[in-house]
Amino acid sequence: MKFISRPTLILDKDKCIRNIEKMVQIARNNHTEFRPHFKTHQSREVGNWFRMSGVDKIAVSSLSMAKYFLEDGWKNITIAFPLNHREIPLLDQLAAKGEIHQTILSPESVLLLEKQLKNKVNIWIKVDTGYKRTGVIWEDYEIMDSLIELLRKSKKLNLQGFLTHAGHTYKARIREEVEYIYEDSLEKLLLLRDRYKPVFPDLKISYGDTPSCSIIEDLHDIDEIRPGNFVFYDVMQSIVGACKEDEIAVALACPVVSIHPDRNKIVVYAGSVHLSKDSMILHDGTEIFGKVALQEKKAWGSTLPGCYVSSLSQEHGIITVTENILKKTHIGDLIFILPIHSCLTADLMQGYRLANGTGIDHMSGSIQKSWH
Amino acid sequence: MKFISRPTLILDKDKCIRNIEKMVQIARNNHTEFRPHFKTHQSREVGNWFRMSGVDKIAVSSLSMAKYFLEDGWKNITIAFPLNHREIPLLDQLAAKGEIHQTILSPESVLLLEKQLKNKVNIWIKVDTGYKRTGVIWEDYEIMDSLIELLRKSKKLNLQGFLTHAGHTYKARIREEVEYIYEDSLEKLLLLRDRYKPVFPDLKISYGDTPSCSIIEDLHDIDEIRPGNFVFYDVMQSIVGACKEDEIAVALACPVVSIHPDRNKIVVYAGSVHLSKDSMILHDGTEIFGKVALQEKKAWGSTLPGCYVSSLSQEHGIITVTENILKKTHIGDLIFILPIHSCLTADLMQGYRLANGTGIDHMSGSIQKSWH
Secondary structure, rough: OOOOOOOEEOHHHHHHHHHHHHHHHHHHHHHEEEEEEOOOOOHHHEEEEEHOOOOEEEEEHHHHHHHHHOOOOOOOOEEEEEOHHHHHHHHHHHOOEEEEEEOOHHHHHHHHHHOOOOEEEEEEEEEEEOOOOOEEEOHHHHHHHHHHHHHHHOOOOEEEEEEEHHHHHHHOOOOHHHHHHHHHHHHHHHHHHHHHHOOOOEEEEOOHHHOOOOOOOOOOOOOEEOOOOOOOOOHHHHHHOOOOOOOOOEEEEEEEEEEEHOEEEEEOOOOHHHHOOOOOOOOOOOOEEOOOEEEOOOEEEEEEEEEEEEEEEOOOOEEEEOOHHHHHOOOOOOEEEEHHHHHHHHHHHOOEEEEOOOOEEHHHHHOOOOOO | OOOOOOOHHHHHHHHHHHHHHHHHHHHHOOOOOOOOOOOOOOHHHHHHHHHHOOOOOOOOOOHHHHHHHHHOOOOEEEEEEOOOOHHHHHHOOOOOOOOEEEEOOOOHHHHHHHHOOOOOEEEEEEEEEEHHHHOOOOHHHHHHHHHHHHHHHOOEEEEEEEEEEOOHHHOOOOOHHHHHHHHHHHHHEEEEEEEOOOOOOEEEEOOOHHHHHOOOOOOOOOOOEEOOOHHHOOOOHHOOOOOHHHOOOEEEEEEEEEHHHHHHHEEEEEOHHHOEEEEEEEEOOOOOOEEEEEOOOEEEEEEEEEEEEEEOOOOEEEEEHHHHHHOOOOOEOOOOOOOOHHHHHHHHHEEEEEEEOOEOOOOOOOOOOOOO
């Protein structure tokens, strides 16, 4: 890949499309709606690949992202992030142009929306089934009842159901843990649905992070799944058991800038401003910031055993390598790093290149976060 | 600050200019050249504030960054990053337009430059005085002699001296550690300079990360200092002892989106795609991703004792707060987060806003990393 002279995020289109088609099939087999989360790729072009697989509804994590995709023709969008009271005017603008779903978790938000919105918005109550990041705790009936009562009276807000993100699956290291979290969350969500059936007979359940959707065999009880990371996967997902390493669809290509035989390390031009500082602790206690592969015809080959990114500074990546790899490596060679967390690497790199050099967009390449 | 509806990086211009002037004065008092590293702010506007303080030479960490500033009128630029063999044509282009200094660490690089360059380039040998990230190990005389010999014969490359980055000062937690690292590095660099004096009588020493330049009282033995982070400082520098918390010149303003009295946590719209995943372990073992302050007239107030960012996901920031702060906080309020590592937060946010709303540029807002 002669076009690469700086750190460049390479996207393997074939793998990516296989990942998309696999998840479409999982949703179909389970008779559940498929609403992929677009926060991982944040790309209109990758969005088109979903469209070609028949997808017509999506989830996003900010109103800015909803706007980016609404303007590209996506008309059914869930903002799977708690309502930002400072952006209700933007929410209202978007709701005038498409079917917008907003998650909420506070009665205060319902009152504000009721007062400020001109357009109708679909509502999902964000439920905390144990992750403890955000959402109404599933058994906090005081808040839950008050939300249901306010939404029952509302004319602008259409309650759709309960939405959860069981993010604790990301910390699972064995399949059984993911299964346990799923069963446990599902039970809580079904209890909630039954409790409010007399008032809202058609409440839905929206669930589904990448580990659950990749690992759980039976998702029939769920009305809608919202995985996102599966589009690329990453080293973390491979360690959780959600994918194989050869399903990872992005890798950061980076030039080798120095070689240190005294300590079996090579240094590449690619640091925390390219990869992100996300790391994982392996079973043996080693902290890694990425796995490593060499160039192969179509993109990159299998990950190299005994080689990993051992630390990162702003623009330097320090890679621990075997003696064998060290001997074969020269300053100026390209090394491919498989990211720990592909969402963050993609956001930092602001775009992708296919192996043939074609550029692929990312939202962070077309907005300026502090300014827009 | 009513203009803020999303995570926004606020730059306190007064503090920033005070930080710049303080460092200008430190360089003056020590009769050492001042070549500030621009990788922290990456901003042409902030660059102008340096110009107004009489600065006329800078350091950068990539050729892209050199280009960004060269095109803005900076004519004397050091690329304080090992030569990237894949970008020699760009280096040559830049060298046609300004006085470019490149760091190198391998005889191979000298041979390649000699062959490919049309324009003259100044050279600094990157020396490893103990940080073990990159550079020629200070006592590896085999490589050092061979570099000196090649550079002696060169017609295009002008050896300037030895450059080091003693990045291990960032891990220091007491002033004496920073002083020890400085004394130790200086001794090694002076030995090197003496060794090669017979061949190159005017070799210079370039040294100086932010902790050293902020803490060490006597820098007379150094020919040039290259601190960068001091322009904003951050929580890490305040813990190292390089600054006071009220000298930190940037903070991320972010809207509160949920409040959790059951566990004394509030959640803000600001995650790892805004702040970066950089963290620090405090003396008591707590891992923090930022300190927290409330809005005050001109920007933000003192950091709140007992409050800190305790975890981050892509767009969520989870803040541990005291009961008192929890009671005073409402959804929709703004919270200010002082970053652990301001360089990474600035790079992610792609720009700044002054307290009056004025936008300030950052290089990552005007290039797309994977594409350019």
